[in-house]
Amino acid sequence: MFCFQCEQTAKGEGCTKIGVCGKQPEVAALQDLLIHATKGIAQVAVEGTKVGVSDPAVNQFACEAIFSTLTNVDFDPARFVTLIDEAVKHREALKAKVQAAGGSAAFADGPATFTPAGDQAGLVAQGEKVGIQADPSVNPDIRSLRELIVYGIKGLAAYADHARILGQEDESVYAYIYEGLAATLDDTLGADEYVGLALKCGEVNLKAMELLDAGNTGTYGHPVPTAVPLGAKKGKAILVSGHDLKDLETILKQTEGKGINVYTHGEMLPCHGYPELKKYGHFYGHYGTAWQNQAKEFAAFPGAIVMTTNCIQKPRETYQDNIFTTGLVGWPGVTHIADKDFTPAIERAMALPGFTKDVPGKQVMVGFARNAVMGVAPQVIEAVKNKAIRHFFLVGGCDGAKPGRDYYTEFVEKVPEDCVVLTLACGKFRFFDKDLGDIGGIPRLLDIGQCNDAHSAIQIAVALANAFECGVNDLPLSMILSWYEQKACVILLSLLHLGIKDIRLGPSLPAFITPNVLDVLVKNFNIMPIGTAEGDLKAILG
Structure with a gap:
């Protein structure tokens, strides 16, 4: 195992025995293999762009596969086994379309021709051979730039996936993801070319964030300044963590009229500023702080907890039965809600005590996105x-x-x-x-x-x-x-x-x-x- 994609990597150098995040060595190997397999999709997709072939299903899968390898997203090895198998199926289906359009689908040995092993142990062994340090002959600076591009693409894929969920896509985003991934396999490129590709990743990410902003504001309105209570209200409770606004909306709809108050955790705090979310009377307040404090905070929360995107940590036994994952999030032994029917979480919330009395607390203000700030731009400019x-x-x-x-x-x-x-x-x-x-x-x-x-x-x-x-x-x-x-x-x-x-x-x-x-x-x-x-x-x- 070797992983150094996050800030807290062991000794500031790299995790080699177990991830500081809790990632097991076999999961690290499977994630490396999934990225390898997705690079194979990228190689084929680059050829596809030359003959006008783009497959929406492949684009969606590629982003989801890449997103699943971000820090603190998916720790379930069984899910990666499935994703690796799906990656190869998508790659081969895309090859057929490229060939049918007159494009080239002939590739040397590597990700575009990779055949997965038949079981998890075999896949782990394959993953160990394609990790970051698999080729010691690569110049350290070139490796550094390639990994910078890969990690940039991981963030880009996450934002592109969030945007797609809300109906916002752009072919240029997918085209760069494929271009960038395929380029990390090209030994003819030097440092200057890789620096350029890294900066291009930042450029394309501006488009992805613009798409996501359009999805969020187009669906839920522009955030407005809103006071959010940090206390609690007497009653049953569900806590929603992660980043996904649509999941939160779905939970609000499915809990309406059931006597359950919905709270946000972590990066969901800003959701209280969106008009189409704050209109729900049982969308009450914010509980807790940032992701790294969840073990203590979740253990004290008297209701059900839903993790919608990244930031999950190993659940303690005291609340493992109370926590649920959805989307790309996964932890072995934790109930996963794949179909967006949050009934299991709702039933668990109803079975738990909830808050037995009102808990007073501070309020914090959210909702100062660009629309709100630019609405007072003249005052700001004058103040400067x-x-x-x-x-x-x-x-x-x-x-x-x-x-x-x-x-x-x-x-x-x-x-x-x-x-x-x-x-x-x-x-x-x-x-x-x-x-x-x-x-x-x-x-x-x-x-x-x-x-x-x-x-x-x-x-x-x-x-x-x-x-x-x-x-x-x-x-x-x-x-x-x-x-x-x-x-x-x-x-x-x-x-x-x-x-x-x-x-x-x-x-x-x-x-x-x-x-x-x-x-x-x-x-x-x-x-x-x-x-x-x-x-x-x-x-x-x-």
């Missing part, structure tokens, strides 16, 4: 011009358990009172419930949304740059980012594609980035690791 607002800080990204993440809490606490903090993704749970006050009625802490709502943050920055007739890098705006998994990787690539410089990244830099590749990023974008909160603020503000 008259120096009431000195600087904006985008402090967001993934949260995690690794020491050093208290930096983000301290940073926000020390941000001067004439500065505004924008935040998104689960990194905000380090400070989301702090009262920072306001500047002329503009809250100093603005929750833009989920990690994919980086699209909103970018649109806000572009609109401000246009208003001040300057480039984004000339704005009084600094990005202080935390990362954990592959969605964060692709968002970073999007920011780099846009030419955004001086990003501070932490709590540590990616283990898969070699010193030479890091040097390229530093020279071109002045990307840097976080330091101390006080030191970084002084360097930024002077």
